Amino acid sequence: MLSLLVSFGIVTLVSAQGAIPCGTPSVQPITTRIVGGVESAPNSWPYVVLVVDDLGYIAGSATIMNEHVLVTSAQHFEGPGYSIFDVDITHWRVYAGEHNIRIKDPNEHYYHISRVILHPAYNYTSLENDIALIITKETMELNDHVRFVCLPDSSHQYTVGQTCYLPGWGSTVASGNEEVLNQVDLPILSDDICQRHWPDFLPATEVCAGYENGTKDFCADDIGSPLLCKDQNGQWYIQGIASSGGNCKLHDEPGVFEDVSQYSDWVKKTMKDANYPYHP
Template identity: 55%
Template sequence: MFTVVVLAGFIGIALGQSVPCGVPTVTPITNRIRGGQDAIAGSWPWMVLLVDDLGYISGSAFVLGKHTLLTSAQHFEGTNYHLADIDLPNWSMYLGSHSIKTEAQHERNYTIKSVTVHESFDATTLKNDIALIYTNEEIVYNEHTKPICLPNPGHQYHVGQMCYLAGWGDTGNDQDEVLKQVGLPILADNVCSKHWQDYLSATELCAGYESGGKDFCGDDIGSPLMCKDDSGAWFAQGIASSGGDCTAADEPGIFEDVSKYTQWIKTHMTAAGYPYEY
C-alpha cells in the first residue's frame, strides 16, 4: 500500500445521516441517445473535478463520505511518476462543479490530506487501479454535493444493463466546458477480451460499444460507472480505467469492478478514521 499524508439492495441511510447515498436532488437524464450530452447541473452530485498542481485537469473522482473520495490509482502512480513525488498540497478538488470555466453557486474547492493507492496496483497492467483520497476539510453536503453508494461484494449487475458515466474529459471540441454524460451498457467479459488482450475479468468489467459512437474520454479516468439499483439509488459499479477514446468511440471501455474492492475500501476508510457510513 502506498500512502502519503499531507500535513496541513435499499437506499442507504446511515444512523445519524440525513443525506442518503446515491439519491440526487436533481434527476439526471437517462434517455438513450447517440453520443454523449451535457449533464444537468447537480444531477450527478458525487462527481469531483481533479486538478493537479500545474492547473491541468487530471480526471475525476467521486464522493463516498464526508472526507473520502474514490478514484483511479493512475492519477498518482505511473511508470515514470510516483505518489511520494507528487505535490499533493497544491492539487484542487472541485465539488458541486459543472463548468470548467464558470464557478457554480454550490461549488467548493477542497484540498488533499492523504492518498492511499492500492498496495498491489500495477502501473503497467493497471491491475487494482483504485485509490482513496482523503480531504483536509469536511465535505459539506447540499443539493449539488452528495455521496454515491458503494456496491456490496457480489452486487448484481447484468449484461445489457444501461449505466452512465459523467466527466469533464476533452472531447476534442473547444466549446465543451460543462460536465458531460454518456450511457454505456454492461458487456460480457469476452467482448472486452476480444478488443483488449490485457483485460482482467477477475477484477474488471466491460461497458460501452464496439462501434457505437459512444465512449468515455481518455482524461475521464477515475470517473464512476454509475448503475441504478432497483431501489432507485445509484451505485458506483465501476471506475473508468482504460480503453476510453471518445473521439474514435469504436471500442468498449474497461472499468475496475468496485464490488471486488468493497471490503478493501471499507477497511482503509476505517483505518483512516473515516468509516463508511452507509
C-alpha cells in the same frame, strides 16, 4: 487537456443536514437514450468531483464516499515515470458541486488533498487494481449539490445489457461543450467482448462497458470517473471506475472499468483505518 479557472479562498464547511441517503440526487439525471455524450443536468450527479493537479489542469474525476473520502483511479498518482512520492498532492484540489469549469458555479467549493492511499497491489504497467482513495483536508459539506454514492458489495452485480452512465469533464472530441459536466450512457458488456479487444482484460476485477460500433466512449480526462448504475431501489451505485480503453476519437472499442464491487472490502477497511468509516 483543459485548464481550470481557479477560485481562491479556502472554504471549510460542515454539513448541517444530517444523514443523507447514498445515491439519491435531488435533481434526476437525464436517462433518455442519446447519441454521443450530452451535457448533464446541473446537480444530477452530486457524487462526482473534478480533480485538478498542481498546475491547474484537469486530471480526471473522483467520487464522494463520505465528507472526507473520494474514490478514483490510482493512475492519477502513479504511473510510468512518476510516483506517488513525486506528486505534490498538497497543491492538488478537488471541486465538489462543480458543473461549468469556466465559471464559479454557485454551489461549487474546492478542497485540498491531505493524503492519497493507493491499492497495495496496484500495478501501473498492467493497471491491475487501479483504484485509490483521496482523503481531503477540509470537510466537504453534504447538501443537494454534494452527496455520496452507494458502494456495492461483492454480491451487488449488474446484468449484461443494463445501461449505466459515466459523467466527466473529459474531451468531447469536438462533439460538445467540454467546459461542462457531460455524461454518456454505456451498456454493460460481456467479459468476452473486452477480452477480444484487450487480451489483458481481467474479468475478476474489471467491468466491460461501452460500444464497438463507433458511437460513444470516454477520454483521458475522464479517467477516475465513475460508472454509475441505478439499482431497483432507485439509488445510484458506483459499479466501475474508468481505467482504460481505446482511442476516444475513434470510439470503436469498449471501455475497461475497475469493478468496485470487488474492492468494497478494501474500501471500507481503508476508510475505517483512516478514521473516516463508510456509512451507507
